[in-house]
Amino acid sequence: xxxxxxxxxxxxxLDKLLIIAVLSSAAASTQTTxxxxxxxxxxxxxxxxxxxxxxxxxxxYLTPDVSTLVMGAVSLVWTIFIxxxxxxxxxxxxxxxxxxxxxxxxxxxxxxxxxxxxxLTKSARNFFMAGVVPFVGALLLTGIFIKAFGDYNTADASYxxxxxxxxxxxxxxxxxxxxxxxxxxxxxxxxxPQFFKRKWETxxxxxxxxxxxxxxxxxxx
Numbered sequence: 462x463x464x465x466x467x468x469x470x471x472x473x474x475l476d477k478l479l480i481i482a483v484l485s486s487a488a489a490s491t492q493t494t495x496x497x498x499x500x501x502x503x504x505x506x507x508x509x510x511x512x513x514x515x516x517x518x519x520x521x522y523l524t525p526d527v528s529t530l531v532m533g534a535v536s537l538v539w540t541i542f543i544x545x546x547x548x549x550x551x552x553x554x555x556x557x558x559x560x561x562x563x564x565x566x567x568x569x570x571x572x573x574x575x576x577x578x579x580x581l582t583k584s585a586r587n588f589f590m591a592g593v594v595p596f597v598g599a600l601l602l603t604g605i606f607i608k609a610f611g612d613y614n615t616a617d618a619s620y621x622x623x624x625x626x627x628x629x630x631x632x633x634x635x636x637x638x639x640x641x642x643x644x645x646x647x648x649x650x651x652x653x654p655q656f657f658k659r660k661w662e663t664x665x666x667x668x669x670x671x672x673x674x675x676x677x678x679x680x681x682x
Contacts, residue, residue: 511653553621553631561638577669
């Protein structure tokens with residue numbers, strides 16, 4: 462299909478650029494599937510929320526090899542499973558991904574405002590950039606989550622045209638995975654109690670101004 466389309470639009474040999482572009486995009490998408498999850502599990506392992514093996518750094522490549530391999534394998538198994546079930550279910554899975562993104566980054570926005578709460582009143586810049594912007598972003602994502610829950614919670618809104626126990630397939634997959642994550646977290650509370658006993662943290666004084674306790678500090682991204 463790409464060869465035919467590329468040939469009609471660009472002609473030969475420029476039609477090969479279309480195939481290269483699609484392959485590059487597919488490779489980039491694969492990396493963006495693995496890298497964020499590997500980075501997240503690396504951080505969780507370093508803080509003691511999951512087994513320490515996920516926090517191992519390869520001595521030569523200086524990358525989280527265990528996290529990368531495991532998350533890559535999980536992504537591959539999930540993709541193969543979905544493709545073998547139905548391409549329509551794959552479409553619903555992509556839609557369901559939006560629920561997870563809104564949930565994850567929404568909580569990140571709230572966490573940012575909470576983490577820097579003692580620094581927000583020190584300047585207008587701090588208040589706006591570390592408080593208002595992430596909090597408003599979190600509110601928008603929460604609103605999108607709620608709106609999408611209503612829009613996709615019907616059989617007509619799914620690619621499969623079906624529902625699961627009266628719940629739209631995208632909602633069942635997206636929200637269902639969040640519920641599964643909550644259950645796993647409860648189990649992890651018993652397996653890794655020290656992590657869940659940690660107190661709430663706040664940013665070090667002066668970190669947003671570039672100094673922490675009188676020492677130079679790198680500004681956060």
